[in-house]
Amino acid sequence: MSSTTATPFVPAEIKHGSLKRERRWALIGAYIALAVFVLFFMIPPFHMLMTSLKSSAEIADLSGNPWIVSAPTLQNYWELLTEGNYLIHFRNSVIVTTCTVVISMIISVMAAFALARMKFWGSATLATGVFLTYLVPETLLFIPMFQIIGSLGLYNNMWAMVLIFPTLTVPFCTWIMIGYFASIPKELDEAALIDGAGHLQMLWKIFIPVALPGILAAMIFAFTVSWAAFIYPIAFLVSSDQMVLTVGIVSDLIRADTFQWGKIMAGALMAALPPLLVYAFLMDYYIAGLTAGATKG
């Protein structure tokens, strides 16, 4: 046996700034940052959830802890779903949002295709113009919009929202789609042209499937804007049966200075559910890059 085997093994000292060590610290840093981020953004929904599970008496009891429920109850949820107009507001929101998304997508996909691909005089200026309209805030527009809606006889009619919301969504959706369509290689439409496709077939059979991630992104945007819109509905809708969720909750559950906090929180939480589901399911498609393999690479 040689003498070297008897020497106890001394691990090499980890050098300061070694790759492994740096990676570990980067990961720890990332997790801390993410934890802070998650905590910060989870506090409001958690508070909402806790409040929604409390009875009115418990909410009013100032000696209790606002973060803990002592006697959890589904009373608020039950009352919302069985009494009042909450379900009507929910239905109105679904109708208005669905129509808005469909209308926005039809208009913006076709507009974007024309602006991105069918080069015509002024198409570049028009594309910029479309985006500029998005920059005008709705707080500036709702007074003139009020006159238009009034003259159309659509005041206090939820279908007015179907008319108005696309003005908020179409410009930005068009802008997203122009970007997506522009990223599709020009040869793809030329190949389709030679294969015998007309412009509509090209749009339907090539552009829409290839740009699906972009379309989903635009749809998510349109959905979010329409579902969460507040200024127009509160300005134009007055009777409860015409209201959408955003206005319905604050109008019906706040009477003068009486705030039904438990129900407001329960209603808001349930109203947040559809966006949550949409994001959860569409995110994967949204991220998947469909254009891979179209051309070289």
Place this chain on the structure above:
Amino acid sequence: MAQVTLRKVVKAYEGGVQAVKGIDLDIADHEFVVLVGPSGCGKSTTLRMIAGLEEISDGEIAIGGKVINDVPPRDRDIAMVFQNYALYPHMTVFDNMAFGLMLRKFPKEEIKRRVDNAARILDITPLLERKPKALSGGQRQRVAMGRAIVRDPKVFLFDEPLSNLDAKLRVQMRTEIKKVHQTVRTTTVYVTHDQVEAMTLADRVVVMNGGIIEQVGSPQELYHNPKTRFVAGFIGSPAMNFIPGRLENGAGALRVHLPNDIVLPVPAERTARYQNLAGREILFGIRPEHLTEAKNLDRPHFAPMTATPEVTEPMGMETLVHFKMAGAEICGRVDPLAPAAPGQPLPMAVDMSNMHILDPQSGRVL
């Protein structure tokens, strides 16, 4: 019948820039024609005008005797293969190939028969259910060709189809394309900037430069009888050597007099052709393969000279030697066994029967 005819075809852009300056070209039925030239010479624009992807500013293009200036691409009965393949990424290989036929409302069985047939020709039958992103570059290019073949069009148009492939695959696909053409015999217009591709594939090569056609001819014709300095320099690799000099009568024969008092005799059979140029400044052109080691000096038209190579490039089957001659950078080709080494004087021979005499002003071969 699918001949393609171009008559005074012009492509002008806004601002008066002309990409194609009034070209005439007749492509016969079943012919494989290659448009070749440097970037910006107008070859791709010409192809795209035939395809209908670019409007024709002036002149006429006819396919099968019918003028198609105002006919949309889909009604021209052409198929095109693009440089970046342009496969539809969301469709399988089968659907990619069938798309054109489906749009033309072919019956299902016929579509299947044609796609299967094309897949067999191109050896891509096992790939039919795959999406383009699961294919290699060479396979994608085959699919792009398959998409053209299934249509059985009057004319195939290829726009630099091999430029995105690596060198080895390019040679392989070149053979494939030639094989396919020999099988289907469709009139083909092929655009490339690679003169080797042009020479190997074409029945006839069209050399373009600056929006005009420099010369049209078979590969051999362009190689041996170039009409202009551009063609002489563009076709052949390494390129032809050019040395400015003078033609003169001396010692009872016509001679090429180059700087540094290098004098090369003009072969007797070409004396008559050049006699009236005696005393004029000329450009002497000679290909590297006609500047070889001194082994054929007993032949009458081989003139001796000595070169001192600055760089030698062994290629295996030959060695390229770069040296200075009469003040110009010259490349010669010698046998790999020749004693060529940098700095070592090497006796060489100029094959004067293959020389070219050009007018230095017009660039025309005289």
